[in-house]
Amino acid sequence: MSRKGQRMTEPDFPNAEFEQRLIRAQRAMKVAGLDAMFFTTETEVRYFTGFRTLFWQSPTRPWFLVVPGDGKPVAIVPEIGAALMAGTWVDDIRTWASPHATDDGVSLLGDALKPFATVGMPMGRESSLRMALTDFDRLRNSLPGTCFTDCTPLVRDLRMVKSEAEVAVLRRICGMASDAFGQAADLFHIGQPLSEAFRAFRIALLQAGADDVPYLVGGAGPGGYPDVISPPGARPMQPGDVLMLDTGATLRGYHCDFDRNFAFGQADETARAGYRTLHRATEAALAVARPGVTCAELHRAMQAVIGQDTGDVGRYGHGLGMQLTESPSVIGFDETVMRPGMVMTLEPSMVLGKGRIMVHEENLVIRDGEPELLSRRAPAELPVLEATT
C-alpha cells in the first residue's frame, strides 16, 4: 500500500542520501549473493529509510524492514507508525493493527520475504534480534525454502564510512558538546553533588542546541574515578577531585561521544601526569590515523605511550554515528582498515591507582591526509576549576 502523507517533520536527509545508501548496499548484496536483507532494529531501519522516532523505546511492537536486491526498501510496520513512515522516501509500507492477539506482523513479513531464497540479517558482533524468538522461529518455519544468513560484515562496512551529509551533522553535535564543555567553570563547582553536575550539563547541552542527551555517564573522586559507566551519586565534589563527564548528545539522531576531565581546587601529580600521558596517546593516534592504517595499529600507537594493558575498558576507541558506539573497535585484534569518511573515537584510558582510572576521548573523521577533529581538542594539561593558588 502506498500512502504518501502530510509530513509533520523535515526529513533528516534528502532522498539522494538514501538512494546512495541503497545503491551501495545492493552492490554489496550482489557480491555476497544475498537476494534480500531483513532488519528488526532501530539503527538499520533508520539507515535505509530515514524513519526516526523515540518510540522504539516501547518494546511492545516489532518493526520490520526488507531491503531487496533490486528496488526500494519495503517497510512492514505497525499502523501507529504509518504516517511517520509515509513521510520518508519509502513507497511500499505494509501495516497491521499492533499489538495483535495472534499475529504481530509475522505473516506480513513472511509474505514480503517469500520471493527471496537467500536473506541476510545481522546475526554477528554488536547485533541483536528485536522481535520475539518464538515469532522468529515461526517466520523461519513458514519459509522452508529460505536461507537466513549473517550479513553483519556487509552492514558494518556500509555504515562505517559516513557521507558528507552525515559528517556535517556529526560536526555540529560535536561542536555543541564542545561549547557545553567550554562552560565548565560556570557549570561545575566544589560542593555540588555529582547528580547536580550531571543535571547542569544536560541542560547546557540542550541549550547549546542538542536535540537530546540520551547518554551521559561519568565519575568524580580524589585524583580519578573508579568507573566510567555509572550514573551519578549524591556525593558533593571536593577539592582534589577529578570530575569526568562522557556524553553522547544527539542531533537528528546522530551522536557525539567524548569526555572531558576537570580537577577541583588542585590536582595531584599522579592525576596531572596521567592526563598528560592520555593526551599524548591521543596525539600519537592522531599522527597515524590515516587511510590504510588498521584499528590494531591505532591501538598500538596509544598503548606505546600509555605503557599499560588496555584494562577493564577493553579498547581505546570505536566507530561513531547513529549509535553511541559502532564498529570497528580500536583494539589489538581488530584489523579493520581506516578509510576516508570513517568517524571514530580515540578513547585511551589508564589505571592511576587502586579504584582510580582516567579516560580521555576525542572524535574525528578519517580524511585523505590529516584527520579532521570533530571535538574541540582537549587542553594538554588537566584543567583545574576553582584553583587554589
Add this chain to the structure above:
Amino acid sequence: MSRKGQRMTEPDFPNAEFEQRLIRAQRAMKVAGLDAMFFTTETEVRYFTGFRTLFWQSPTRPWFLVVPGDGKPVAIVPEIGAALMAGTWVDDIRTWASPHATDDGVSLLGDALKPFATVGMPMGRESSLRMALTDFDRLRNSLPGTCFTDCTPLVRDLRMVKSEAEVAVLRRICGMASDAFGQAADLFHIGQPLSEAFRAFRIALLQAGADDVPYLVGGAGPGGYPDVISPPGARPMQPGDVLMLDTGATLRGYHCDFDRNFAFGQADETARAGYRTLHRATEAALAVARPGVTCAELHRAMQAVIGQDTGDVGRYGHGLGMQLTESPSVIGFDETVMRPGMVMTLEPSMVLGKGRIMVHEENLVIRDGEPELLSRRAPAELPVLEATT
C-alpha cells in the same frame, strides 16, 4: 569470583527489594518447572540485580544474567561493568575482557548454564534477544542437554505488580512531570517552533528533578495533530493549534508516561469536544479500574464513551515502570486481570478528522478500592494558552 567493591552511587533500592523479587521469581519457577532463567536485556538484568547504567546504549558488549532456582543471581558481564555490578547485592560476578576476538562471554555463559536442564528465557511478546544470533546458536549447540523454553508470562507477571518502593519512585517522577506541565503557560507560546517547545520542556523536566528525559514525543497542528510518535519539526505554533507533549521522563530508572494537550489562542469546537470525550473516557476507566477487572473491560469502558474503533494507536493504555511501556495492553484481546500494585496508563485516543487525532493519558496504581492517580489529573476542559478573549 566475588569482589565487593567501593560503590560510587547509592543503590536504587535496599537489598530486601531484590530478595523479595527473587523469592517471588523462584516460587514461580518451581511451579513452571524451570531450573534457571537466563536474561540478555537491560530491564531484566536491572530487575534482578539493581545494575543500572546508560551504557547499554552501546551495542558492542553483551551482558548476561542467570537466575537459578535456588540461590542468588549470577552476573556474567564484561570487565568494564564489574565495578558497578560489585556495588549491587550480587555476589557471583564472572567477567571477561570484552570486546573479545573469538568468545564474547559465550563459554562463560555456557559454564553457568550447564548445571540446569530446563532454562527459561523471554521469547514471547515484547521480548528481544540482546546477543548475536550466531552466539546464541553456539550456546545452544554447546548445551545439547539443556532445554531453552519461553518464560515471558512468568517474568511479565512478576514485573507487572510493583512493590511500594517502586510505586514511591513512580509517584515522584509523575509528580515532577506534573510540575513541569504545570508551567506550560510560561514554556510554550505562539510563534515558537515545535522543536523549541520540546527543548524548553526537556529543560523544565530536568529542573523539576527528573534524572533524564529519554522519551519525549508530540505534535502540534490546527485543532489536533497527525501523529503521536514523531520528533519535532521547526514549524512555529499558530493560533488555533493544539499542542500535545507525551513524556517518559525518568527517576532512578523508572518512567512516567503521560501527555497533556494545550490549545493556542482559541480552540475550535471539534477539538474542545474531542478533549472532553477523552477526559470522560478516562473517568469511565478510573471508575472501573479495580482489582479483578480485566484490560479488556478497561478498554470497553473507554470505547463506550469514545464510540470509535481504537484506530492507529492500537490500544488505550499499558503497564508502566522500568520501561516506558510494559505489559499488559489495554486492548480488547488482553484478559490480564488487574491486581493491587499494578501501575498502568490509561491512554484513550480518537480521530477528530483527516490527519487529525487527539490522545489523552494518565498514570495510576491499582489499589484495593479506588486507584491512586500518579499523574496530576488533567483539567476537564482543553486548556487554552494565550487565549484571545
